[in-house]
C-alpha cells in the first residue's frame with residue numbers, strides 16, 4: 023500500500039541527478055524571495071467562495087483566504103486583513119491547498135492481516151480500538167500532536183485523563199516545545215511568552231539564539247527584514263552552529279559550538295555585572311535569583327543571593343566563554359554592550375536550537391535571565407520570545423495541557439486542587455483524575471518497544487496527527503523494533519490516524535483515514551498566544567473522518583459497553599452535546615457529527631479552564647469574527663480585548679495599577695521572576711576518535727517535517743526533492759567527497775547512506791555535518807541520540823557524534 027509514496031521507486035541514479043540539479047535551483051529560490059505576494063485575493067465573479075483559515079503549516083500562524091469551487095480548494099491567497107502576515111505567505115502557505123490532493127490520500131480504515139491490510143468499516147475500526155482498551159486500559163496510550171486542533175486535543179485529553187483515568191497521553195511537542203515550557207515555568211511560574219510579534223516591528227536589535235526563521239518562520243522574519251528595506255535601522259544577530267539563510271540576512275554571525283549558548287548567556291550576565299550595566303532597579307523590584315539544587319534536583323531549584331549569582335558568573339569572562347563556545351571574546355563584549363545599553367530595544371528569538379538540548383530548561387531560563395537582568399523586558403521591542411514550530415503547539419499542547427503531567431489551563435495532575443477543579447468542570451466523580459504523571463514521549467515509545475515480559479507496559483498506542491516512525495529520536499530503539507519479527511512485540515498494537523501513508527502507518531496494525539485542515543472545523547493557537555478559528559469548507563475524501571470524531575466515537579462505544587469512565591456524575595455521556603431543543607445529538611454517529619458545531623461546544627467548555635491561570639479565552643463566536651485574538655482576552659464594557667504584552671502595566675489587564683511590572687504567577691509567590699544561574703556543561707555526546715563529526719539535524723524552507731504533505735506538492739518537492747548530507751568543503755576534501763557522492767553516515771545507533779551536498783543550503787563549519795529530516799527514504803533519526811533534558815524530557819536532535827565514509 024505504500025508503493026506510490028513519492029520518490030521511493032525511482033532509480034537511485036535518476037534521483038541523484040534530479041536532486042543535484044533541483045537543489046541548485048532551490049538554493050536560488052531560497053536565497054531570493056522567501057514569500058510570495060498574494061494572488062487572487064478578490065475575484066467576485068469567478069464563482070469561487072472565499073473564507074478565512076490559518077495556514078496548515080508553521081507556528082507563525084499566517085492567515086490565508088481559501089478559495090473553494092465545486093467542493094474543492096482551488097486557490098489560496100494571503101489574507102490582507104490578518105495582523106500576522108498582512109497578505110504575505112511563504113512558499114508553503116502559497117501551496118497549502120495542494121496538501122489535500124496528493125494521489126494517495128487514505129480513504130478507508132485498514133486493518134493489518136498478516137503482512138497485508140484489509141479494508142474494514144468504521145464500526146469495526148472503532149470496536150477494535152474499544153476492544154484493545156477494554157483488554158488493558160492502563161496499557162493504552164495516546165500519542166498526539168501540536169498539529170491537533172484545540173478541540174481535538176481537548177477531546178483526547180478528556181477521554182484519557184477524565185474518561186479512562188489514564189495519564190499516558192503525550193504529544194510530539196515533547197520533542198519540540200517542552201524545554202520552552204519548563205524554561206517559562208522556572209522563570210515566571212507560568213508558561214507562554216510575555217511578548218508578541220509586534221516586538222519585531224519596533225526592536226532595535228534582534229538576536230536569534232540558534233534558529234533559522236528565514237526558512238522556518240519566513241513571513242515573521244520578513245516583518246523585520248522588510249523594515250530594513252524601508253530604511254529602518256535594525257541590527258540582526260545570528261548565533262548558530264551553522265550558516266543558514268538567516269545568517270545571510272544578519273549583520274553579525276556568531277558561530278558557536280553546540281551548547282555554546284550556555285556559556286554565551288553567562289558571558290553576557292558576567293559583563294553586565296562587571297560593567298555595572300545591569301538594571302539594578304528592575305532586579306531589586308521584580309526579580310529573585312536561583313541556581314540548580316544538586317542535592318534535590320527540581321524545576322524550581324534553590325534561592326541564591328545576588329552576590330552568589332555574581333560569584334557563580336565570575337569564571338565566565340569573555341575569554342573563557344570564547345574557549346567554551348568558540349565565539350570570539352570581542353563578540354561576547356559586543357553582546358554585553360548591547361544588553362548593557364538601556365536605550366536599545368532588544369528582542370530575542372529562539373526555537374529548536376535551545377529546546378532540543380539536554381540543558382534546554384537551563385538555557386531557556388538563562389536567556390530570559392539576560393533580559394531580566396538588563397531590564398530589556400515588558401515594553402514594546404524588549405522581549406525574550408520563544409517561537410513555537412507547530413500551528414497549535416501553544417494552543418493545543420501548552421494551553422490544553424495534552425502533556426502527560428498536565429491538565430487544561432495550566433493545571434497539573436500532581437496538584438490535588440487542580441485535579442478537583444478539573445473533575446468539577448468535567449462533572450466527573452472525585453478521584454477520577456490520577457495524580458501520577460503518565461509517560462512522556464520517549465518513555466512511552468520505549469515501553470511500547472520493550473516486550474511486555476521485560477517491563478514494556480504500554481501495549482497499544484493511538485497516534486493522531488504525527489509521524490513518530492520518522493520523527494522520534496533513535497528510531498532503532500524507539501520505533502523500529504515494532505516491525506522486527508525477531509523482537510517479541512507480537513502483542514503490541516499500533517493505531518495510526520493519518521491522511522497519507524507514512525513511515526508510521528507502515529508498521530501500524532490499524533490505519534484510520536483522517537480529514538485534514540479545511541475538511542473539518544478547527545481552532546489553533548500560534549506562537550504569540552493568538553487563537554484562530556476556521557470552518558470546514560470541503561468534504562474529506564472517501565471515508566476519511568475528523569480526528570475528534572474518531573475519539574468521541576471510541577468513547578461512545580465504551581459508554582455503550584457500560585464503561586463507567588465514559589459517564590459523568592449524572593450518568594450522561596462524557597461528550598454529550600445538546601441541540602437548541604435541549605436534546606442530545608448523536609455526534610458519535612458520523613452522519614450527525616456536523617448537525618451541531620462540536621468544536622464550538624468543546625471550545626466553550628474548555629474556555630472555563632483558561633480563566634484559572636489568566637489565560638482567558640473569549641467565547642468561540644468572537645474568534646469567528648476575528649483573525650485571531652491574543653490571550654488573555656478579557657471583556658471590558660461589552661467588548662473583548664486581547665493582550666499584547668504580559669506582566670506589564672497598561673498592557674496586561676491583570677497587572678495591578680502602580681505595579682509597573684508584576685509577575686503574578688511567581689513561583690516564589692512574591693510577584694517576582696527568577697533569574698537563573700546554570701553552569702556550562704558539555705553536550706550529551708561529543709565527537710571523539712571513533713565518531714569524529716558532530717551531526718545537527720533540522721528542516722528546510724520547502725518541507726513540513728516528514729514531508730508527508732509537502733513532498734506530495736509538486737512545486738515544493740521539485741524545489742527540494744530529497745534528503746542530503748550537508749558538509750563543509752574542507753571536510754569534503756578530507757574524505758574525498760564530491761557533490762552528489764553517496765556517503766555512509768554512521769552513529770552509535772544506526773547508519774544511513776545519503777548523497778552529499780557540499781556547502782549546500784546551509785554551511786556547516788568544519789567538523790560538523792547537517793541532515794534535514796523530511797525525506798522518508800533517508801531516515802536520519804536512525805542516527806540521532808535519545809538523551810533528554812532532565813526536567814523537560816525533550817531530546818537533543820542537534821548533537822549526535824557520527825563518522826562518515828564515501829561509498830560511491
Ligand SMILES: Nc1nc2c(c(=O)[nH]1)N[C@H]1C(S)=C(S)[C@@H](COP(=O)(O)OP(=O)(O)OC[C@H]3O[C@@H](n4cnc5c(=O)[nH]c(N)nc54)[C@H](O)[C@@H]3O)O[C@H]1N2
Nearest residue numbers: 232233234238262263280281373374375411720721723727
Ligand atoms: N519550512 C519549515 N518550517 C518549519 C517547520 C518545518 O518542518 N519546515 N517546522 C516547524 C517546527 S515544528 C519547528 S520546531 C521550527 C524549528 O525551527 P528552527 O529551530 O529555526 O529550525 P531547526 O532547523 O530545527 O534548528 C536549526 C538550528 O539549531 C541550531 N543549533 C544547533 N545546536 C545548537 C545549540 O546547541 N544551541 C543553540 N542555541 N542552537 C543550536 C542551529 O544553529 C540551527 O540554526 O520550525 C517550524 N517551521
Ligand SMILES: Nc1nc2c(c(=O)[nH]1)N[C@H]1C(S)=C(S)[C@@H](COP(=O)(O)OP(=O)(O)OC[C@H]3O[C@@H](n4cnc5c(=O)[nH]c(N)nc54)[C@H](O)[C@@H]3O)O[C@H]1N2
Nearest residue numbers: 198487488489490493519520536538719727728730795819
Ligand atoms: N531529526 C530530527 N527529528 C525531529 C526534529 C528535528 O529537529 N530533527 N524535530 C522534532 C520536532 S520540533 C517536531 S515538531 C516533530 C514533528 O514530527 P511529526 O509531527 O511526527 O511530523 P509531521 O510530518 O508534522 O507529522 C504530522 C503527520 O500528520 C499527518 N496529518 C496532517 N494533517 C492531519 C490531520 O488533520 N489528521 C491526522 N490524523 N493526520 C494529519 C501528516 O500526514 C503527518 O504524517 O519532529 C521532531 N523530530
Ligand code: SF4
Nearest residue numbers: 077079080084112115
Ligand atoms: S510562514 Fe508559516 S504560517 Fe506563514 S505561510 Fe509560511 S508556513 Fe504558513
Ligand SMILES: [Mo]
Nearest residue numbers: 197198411412
Ligand atoms: Mo517542532
